[in-house]
Each structure stands twice: as structure tokens, then as C-alpha cells.
Amino acid sequence: MSITTPTKAPFGVGLMKGLGVTLKHLFKKPTTQMYPHERPDLAPRTRGVIALFDENCTVCMLCARECPDWCIYIDSHKEKLPAQKEGGRERTRNALDRFAIDFALCMYCGICVEVCPFDALFWSPEFEYAEYEIGGMLHEMDRLREWADTVPPPPALDDGADSPAEVADAIAAKEKELDAAQAKTDEAAQADAAEEPAPTAKAKPAAKTGTNVADVHVEGAGEQIDQAVYDEQIAAGKSERMARAKAKAAWVRAQKKAKLAEQAEAEADGGDGGDGGDEPAADAGASAEAPPKQALADVHVEGAGEIDQAVYDEQIAAGKSERMARAKAKAAWVRAQKQKQLDDQDGGDP
Amino acid sequence: MTASLPALWDAGVLEALVAQSASLLTLDNFWLSALLKILLCTVMLMVVSLVGGYLEHKAMGHMQNRTGPMEAGPHGVLQLVADGIKFIQKEDIVPRAADPLVFAVAPGVALVPALLGFLVIPLGPGIWAEDLELGLFYALAIGSVGVLGILMGGWASANKFSLIGGIRAAAQLIAYELPLILAAAAVAIQAGSLSLVDIVESQATMNIFGTPVSMWFVFPQLLGFAIFVTAALAELSRPPFDMPIADSELVFGYMTEYTGIKFAMFLLTEYGGMVFMSALISVLYLGGWQPLPGIGLPGCEAAAGISDCGALGTVLGVGIMMAKIMALIFVMVWLRVAYPRLREDQLQKISWLVLIPLSLANIVVVAIGKVAL
Secondary structure, three states: OOOOOOOOOOOOOHHHHHHHHHHHEEEEEEOOOOOOOOOOOOOOOOOEEEOOOOHHOOOOOOHHOOOOOOOOEEEEEEEEEEEOOOOOOOEEEEEEEEEEEEEEOOOOOHHHHHEEEOEEEEEEEOOOOOOOHHHHHHHOHHHHHHHHOOOOOOOOOOOOOOOOOHHHHHHHHHHHHHHHHHHHHHHHHHHHHHOOOOOHHHHHHHHHHHHHHHHHOOOOOOOHHHHHHHHHHHHOOOOOOOHHHHHHHHHHHHHHHHHHHHHHHHHHHHHHHHHHOOHHHHHHHHHHOOOHHHHHHHOOOOOOOOOHHHHHOOOOOOOOHHHHHHHHHHHHHHHHHHHHHHHHHHHHHH | OOHHHHHHHHHHHHHHHHHOOOOOOOOOOOHHHHHHHEEEEEEEHHHOOOOOHHHHHHHHHHOOOOOOOOOOOHHOHHHHHHHHHHHHHHHOOOOOOHHHHHHHHHHHHHHEEEEEEHOOEEEEEEOOOOOOHHHHHHHHHHHHHHHHHHHHHHHHOOOOOHHHHHHHHHHHHHHHHHHHHHHHHHHHHHHOOOOOOHHHHHHOOEEEEEEEEEOOOOOOHHHHHHHHHHHHHHHHOHHHHHHOHHHHHHHHHHHOOOHHHHHHHHHHHHHHHHHHHHHHHHHHHOOOOOOOOOEEEOOOOOOOOOOOOOOHHHHHHHHHHHHHHHHHHHHHHHHHHHHHOOOHHHHHHHHHHHHHHHHHHHHHHHHHHHHHO
16 A cells, blocks of 8 residues: 655655745735725725614613623603593603713624514614723614614515515505506496497407406405304404404405406496497498398397307417407307397298 | 965955956945945845745744734734834843953854855845855855854854754754755856856856857756755755754753844844845746846846946846745745654754765766766
């Protein structure tokens, strides 16, 4: 067994290499940062100083108790809050009077920032708070609050991560608002369509039938609940929050169902009464071959919910949307039915 | 013996020792001439050394990815001036156990030889204080006196670190004086003179088989050049041969107990020594004030133009000499940055087992060449 030793370079090679390295660095840009003259290039989340967002502080004292250096000073007083409801009792809470960190003692472990359950303490990248006397390193609430404004925003969430609860709530509220506005404009458009039967107007009510319950917008979904469901849930031992959510969902469902029924009725009326108007341009060819329009318009067709499967498939194959295909297919079925009835009549008359 | 003494003081003997070639600084007015010569040596020690020190600060900084001094003056050019002012202001502390007289004299003993060494260095055509016939001998001898001051300082400090530093310096000097002198002797053999001015001149007018060839001595004596530079580094206690100071072992060696202006004098000795040794290397091996091998200065074409090249030639010659000195100081700094300090036994081995035999062989080769060619 032999021990392999690294091959020894000839004398002088290492010496030359050493000279080469130093010479290379002579022409490199120095890494020195001329700090007082120019700002140092620090990482964005540099742990320069501990900042206090005092609006979030509840005087829970966790930071002061966890601090290994005992460099956090907190004073507070109790204050009474009036009852929120009539007849309720007053609540007490702690109001922050003084929050100071002695940075002469602080060893920048960051435990206080970690332990704060209310997001009141942050690392700030500020670092220029040197003092000529050690007493000056004890910084009070106002200074700590100023530093809180220099805290960088939290890093972006990963793709596909859940939004934070606060943000999700805010988004939901805003969406509800927008939905309500949308529903209003939809209704207005529907009303307009009913008044003046434009060529496109026909497709609209037909399309509505294709929509499911989820697409229907309900106004006032934030406030009202289905009381029956609520009571039932409470009786079943569910939490107040859960019961409210279920009841609300039930109410929204009911509202949507009612709306759909309304729409179906309106459509049925339109299909009977207003169908005699203009045919869509796409159906012009079929109409020309058909018997006189006058006769066709008068024919009543029952069971208007059915569609012409062939036309539907054809439309889908042509890349049309499901809604459009369904509308055309239904129109085709209705036409075919009417034609059939007319034919029957013609056949019966002579 | 008694008979020879008057002969030594005889004017003729002195004439032979001094003034080979007349210096431009030698004027009719003795006092003015002396003042100019003193000024020359002082400027070399106080100004050129500081420039060399600044070069060291900057070059070393950049080699270590730093910028070096930046605040005192533009890009820190006045840093060493500021340091000097600071040193003067500092308290002069003498350890209680120290020998106060020796302790106080030591920096001067180290500094004065560094100053005197510049007496014989030719900086340009006609720009030298004295052209001694024994110029090379004088230069090497005066350079060795400095270590006495170091030894005195180390001994008088009454500090173990200082003492070990001083002893190391003495041991190092003894070890490296030999290769230094032997390498210089080879140059003297080839030049046929001990006068430094003659050595510069002989590098312009060398004869090989009767043909005049202009050749700097670095080319025929590359080995001698390497030996001389290595030994010079060790003489100056420059890294990687800085065992007498050895920060990590000896605090600061013989300078440990020194503060203020005395410390500054030791530092100045070091930088003055760098300039002196660089100048000596330039004169011995790199053709002195000649811009390139075979190319003389403008105005020096005349055979007798050693000391009279006209204003342009003189200024250019001094400039070229300074450039060579600074380039050599840069090389010293470069070596300092690149290499770690040697161990004491390695240091002694390199001298006694490598450099001295090589320098002896070098002398033999040069002597044979001198006779044969």
C-alpha cells in the first residue's frame, strides 16, 4: 500500500503564483466603502436597530421579560374603555406610557423582535445613532417609532401561498363591492334589452339559462343571514362564527335561486312574446328557406328548455363558447319545432 | 605604524580617496557646497522615504483589496506627514528598568547611518554628494552600522521581546552581510572600481573582446542580482525577513518599548534604508541613471559627460533614478504582501547554505569572465 503524495511543483512556481495573486488584486477595484462620504452598501434587512411600532403594542411585556440584557423599559397605566353595547360592562386595557431600549446594553440578539406577538417590534436598517455619552444610547419611544418608518416591507409571499388573513378579508370585501356594482349594471342592461330588442338581445336571456347558481350575483350579502339555518347551527353546538357563515351562505344561495327563477320566468315570457322580432344574422339562411315569417312567429312551442344537439355540437366544434353554442342550438330547436307545427297545420288544412 | 600615520593625512592620499569625478554640488564656496550636499542627503532620507512609505501604504492596500490612506490630502498623500506630526505630539515613555541614555541614543545610532549612506549614492549625472573611490565599501559599511542602534535599542529597553528582537537583528545582519558584500564584490570586479559613479559609468562602456557593449550588470550577473536583492531585504528586516520585528511573536521586536519621536526615527530608518538599498541596487545592477541599456541621457554623448549632461539630461537622469528606486520599493512591498515570514532557522539556512556558496560561485564566474573577456 502506497501513500500518494501531491506532486511537488518545481521550485519557484509557488513563489511566482503568490506574486501573481497579489499583482492581480492590485488592479482589482478595492472593496472599501468610503462610509462617511458615501452610504454603505448594506443588505436591505440589515439589523441596525430595533424599532417600535407603538400602535401595535399591547404592553404584554413579553419582550422585556425575554430580553437577556434587561435593556427594555416599559411603563404603562390601565385605562377603562366604555362598554361597547348598552348595558355591557367597561373593559380595561393597558396604555403604553414609556417604551425605551438601552442600546448600550442591547446585544442585538433580536429575541424581542421574535417574541413580539403583535408585530410591534421590528428590525430597522438604521445604524447611525452613535452618541458621545453612554447615557445617550437609551432611546425612548419617539425615536423608536421614527425608526419603525424605516422598516422595509415584508418580503413577497411565494407563488400560490395563501394571502394573509387581513389581506384576504380586505380582498373579499372589495370583491363583494365590485360584484354588487356588476350586478346592478347587469340588471340595468337586462332592462334595456327588454325595452329595445336589438339583434344581440336574443342571445342574452338564452345565455342566462346556461349560467349556474354560482354566477348569480346577490346584493347585500354582507349583512343578511338565514335565521333558520343560524339557529339550527347554534343548536347543533357550532360556534357563533361558523353558524353565521353557514347562515349567510344559505341566505346567499336562496337569493340566487330566487333570482334565477325570476330570470327563467322573464325569459319564458320573452321567448313567447318577443321571439317574433328579428332573427339573428347567422340564422338568416335558415330563415329564408323557412315558410313565411308571419306564420312562424305565431306558432307556440312548448318545452323551450330543449336544444338541437347537432347544432350545439357543431358550434362547439367551431370553437364557439358553450353559452353561444347553447343559445344557437336552442334557437335552432325552437325553429325546427315551429316549422314542424306549421307543416302539420299545412298538411292538415288542405 | 607611526610612519604611516602622517602619510594617511597627507593631502595626496586624501585626494586619491575623495573626488574621483567632480560633483555639480561641489562649488567654490565650501559652506554653500556643504549645505547643498547635506540637503541632498536629508531630502533623500526625509522626502523620498516618505514617498516610498506612501507607495507602500497604497500598493499594499490595493493588493489587499483596500484603498490605503484616503483622508489626509487627496488620496491620502499627506498621511505620513500627519503621522509624523502625531509622533511628535506623543508622550515619550521610557521604561523604568531601561537604560535611559542608551535607550535614547539608539534611534539616532540607527538613523544617522541611514542618512550618511546617501552621501555616496549618485542620483544623476553630477548629482552626488561625494564620489569616494571606496564608495561601494563605504556604502556597505555604513549600512551595517545601523544594526548597532537596533541592538542598543533592544538591549536598553529591558524587555524580553525587545532583547530577542535585537539579538535576532544582529544574527540576521551577520548572516546576510556576507552574501550582500560578496555579490557587491562581483560587481566591483566587473566594473573594476569601487566608486559608485565609476560603476554606473562602466555599465555604459563595457568591453567584450574589445568591443564596447553597453550592458547593465543585471544581465551578466542575474544570480548576483538575485542574491543582492534577497540579502538587502534581509538587511532591512523587510518581510519576509522581518524576524527582528515579527509582530506575531515579538510584539514589535526592538521597537516594542519605543513611542513618539523615537519610534518615528526607527520607522524613518526603515524607510530610509529601503530607499538607500533601492538606490544601491539601481546603481550596481540597473545602470543608475541610464534610461535603457545602451541608451544614454540626452547631452551625455561626450565621453567626459559623466558629470555634465546639461539641465535636461541632469533632470531626466535624476527622474530615471527615482523611478528605479520607486520600482524597487514597489517590488519590496510586493514581496512583503505575497510572502509569509520565514522561520528563524530557515532564515539562517538560506543565508549560510544557499546564498553564501552561490555568491562565492558568482564571484568565481565573474572573475573568470573578467579575465577572459
